[in-house]
Amino acid sequence: MTKTIDAVQDQFETFQILSEDGEVVNESAMPKLSDDQLQELMRRMVYTRIWDQRAISLNRQGRLGFYAPVAGQEASMLGSHFALDKEDWILPGYRDIPQIVFHGFPLYQAFLWSRGHFQGGQIPEGVNVLMPQIIIGAQIIQAAGVGFGLKKQGKKNVCITYTGDGGASQGDFYEGLNFAGAYAANAIFVVQNNRFAISVPVEKQSAAKTIAQKAVAAGIEGIQVDGMDVLAVYAATQQARERAIAGEGPTLIETLTYRYGPHTMAGDDPTRYRTKDLDSEWEKKDPLVRFRKFLEKKNLWSEEQENKVVEEAKEDIKASIKKADGAPKQKVTDLINFMFEELPYNLREQLEQYTAKESK
Numbered sequence: 001m002t003k004t005i006d007a008v009q010d011q012f013e014t015f016q017i018l019s020e021d022g023e024v025v026n027e028s029a030m031p032k033l034s035d036d037q038l039q040e041l042m043r044r045m046v047y048t049r050i051w052d053q054r055a056i057s058l059n060r061q062g063r064l065g066f067y068a069p070v071a072g073q074e075a076s077m078l079g080s081h082f083a084l085d086k087e088d089w090i091l092p093g094y095r096d097i098p099q100i101v102f103h104g105f106p107l108y109q110a111f112l113w114s115r116g117h118f119q120g121g122q123i124p125e126g127v128n129v130l131m132p133q134i135i136i137g138a139q140i141i142q143a144a145g146v147g148f149g150l151k152k153q154g155k156k157n158v159c160i161t162y163t164g165d166g167g168a169s170q171g172d173f174y175e176g177l178n179f180a181g182a183y184a185a186n187a188i189f190v191v192q193n194n195r196f197a198i199s200v201p202v203e204k205q206s207a208a209k210t211i212a213q214k215a216v217a218a219g220i221e222g223i224q225v226d227g228m229d230v231l232a233v234y235a236a237t238q239q240a241r242e243r244a245i246a247g248e249g250p251t252l253i254e255t256l257t258y259r260y261g262p263h264t265m266a267g268d269d270p271t272r273y274r275t276k277d278l279d280s281e282w283e284k285k286d287p288l289v290r291f292r293k294f295l296e297k298k299n300l301w302s303e304e305q306e307n308k309v310v311e312e313a314k315e316d317i318k319a320s321i322k323k324a325d326g327a328p329k330q331k332v333t334d335l336i337n338f339m340f341e342e343l344p345y346n347l348r349e350q351l352e353q354y355t356a357k358e359s360k
Contacts, residue, residue: 009209014256015236016226020285022293029234035300039063041082041230042295043309045074045288047096050313051107052261055114058321059265065115068095069261072228075287076192076255078102079161079233080110083241089128089146089159091139094264095192096162100129107316108323115331118338137163137170144180147187147250158244160188160237166197168211177218177252184249188240191254192227198263199273216250227255228285231294258282331358 017026023031033041052071058064070077073095081090081099092100097110104127113120113132133139143161151156167173168191173249180187193210195202208214215222221243225236233255240251260283295301306336333353336347343351 001258005249008213012210012212012222012224012254014224014226015232016229017235018226018290018294019230020290022290022295022297024294026232029232029235031231031238033231033234035298037082039297039300039305041078041234042288042291042301043305044078044082044098044102045230045291046306046309047313047316048074048078049288050310051098051317054314054317056261056265058111060080063321064111064324066094066264066266067114068264070098070258072258072260072282072286073192073194074098075230075291076190076227076257077162077231079230080162080188080190080237080253080255083234083237084160085241087128087155087157087158089130089157089242091130091143091146091159091161092132093139093162093164093167094132094134095138095164095259096132099162100127100132103127103129105129106320108320111321111324112327115324117324117327118334119327129337137167137172137176139163140167140170140176141172142176143178143187143189144176144185144250146182146246147180147185148183150186151184151247155186156245158186158188158241160190162190162192163196165191165193165202165205166200166347167191168193168214169205174214174218177215177250180250181218181220184247186244187250188237188244189250189252190237191252192255192257194257194259195278196259196263196270196273198268199270201273202282210254211253212254218252220249221251222254223251224254224256227257228282228287228290230287230291250253255286258285266315275314333358 017029019025052069059067077098081102090100092101101107101110109120139161143159146159193211210224210306212222212224223236226232236253262270292301336351
């Protein structure tokens with residue numbers, strides 16, 4: 001039995017294209033991206049790092065509500081998103097706001113979502129995203145259903161969903177993978193293994209050596225990717241998408257990554273469960289530093305370009321938070337009116353009561 005387990009685990013070697021020094025170590029796997037596309041990938045990662053820093057400050061000022069920092073996970077998030085088509089669907093977890101914003105969800109609405117404002121949940125027409133899921137792993141089952149629906153409709157599109165390593169320990173995770181595998185759904189499941197489910201290290205969450213190997217039990221493809229290598233993440237996701245739309249079923253992608261900040265801004269203190277040595281080890285793998293070195297060697301990135309993106313991000317965030325501040329104050333009657341198309345009798349009574357209160 002042990003030999004069987006070892007044989008399965010040994011199949012899942014980490015897929016990588018760029019070394020920590022930005023050198024190409026897997027030339028045959030290099031994706032066919034133009035210079036403009038490579039620069040756009042870097043632009044999005046720099047933009048997101050600045051957005052993350054500003055969002056943390058806004059949260060501390062009391063101007064944002066719930067926020068889950070993303071620094072360190074930019075390659076995993078944006079590399080996977082870059083492989084998608086506009087008509088593909090994204091089912092995000094609560095940390096996956098960058099993907100849905102780059103998919104067309106307005107930044108100011110992302111800020112409103114963070115504040116719990118109902119307008120933050122009003123997805124514009126033509127933007128194929130669902131609201132970020134707060135329940136750990138619930139989006140996995142939903143993605144199996146959306147992916148199956150796309151297949152039934154004959155769509156040449158996929159849905160992609162994200163969770164963390166903790167999400168891979170949920171029952172919903174196994175049920176979703178099993179359903180998607182049984183019906184060959186057009187789905188991609190990304191587990192962003194940032195080493196800790198809040199404070200629990202991944203080694204204590206599962207006896208499995210990798211999360212990617214859990215695909216075997218569901219009868220689907222699985223791959224472990226260096227999640228700090230944006231090109232490797234892009235290439236793995238692109239291949240998973242091609243397989244899905246060709247009718248070859250879903251893929252489980254485990255990205256090995258790291259969040260530099262706390263789990264969320266709601267009181268988590270990573271210094272209580274992470275060592276300085278571990279932080280330093282992963283800082284050397286920084287996805288922005290790695291990709292910047294790669295681009296600079298190709299004369300595709302400069303300090304001037306980066307500074308321009310930084311200023312652009314700051315201006316966008318300033319304008320978006322101002323627009324969010326201008327949203328109408330949320331009322332109880334708003335929540336009641338948006339809950340159902342036809343109100344049940346008990347809510348009709350409450351609506352009358354709160355309408356009277358709010359009119360005073």
